Amino acid sequence: MRFLIGVIFGVILTIGAAYVHDNVNFGREARAVARPMIVNWDVLTGLWSATVERPAARSFGQNNSGG
Numbered sequence: 001m002r003f004l005i006g007v008i009f010g011v012i013l014t015i016g017a018a019y020v021h022d023n024v025n026f027g028r029e030a031r032a033v034a035r036p037m038i039v040n041w042d043v044l045t046g047l048w049s050a051t052v053e054r055p056a057a058r059s060f061g062q063n064n065s066g067g
Helices: 002-023 041-059
Strands: none
Touching: none
């Protein structure tokens, strides 16, 4: 029973996070910035890469400065 409730909660949380990302504006200049909506896997993959891979590269001392 706990597993089923956890799955349902996870689905609702995922859909809610996508809704907030796509529809909520933060700040005054948010309307001027064009953000892609999470409507397909390509956009989600790009967002995930920007969220996870850049901080991971910084934490391991890898940077793009070349030096």
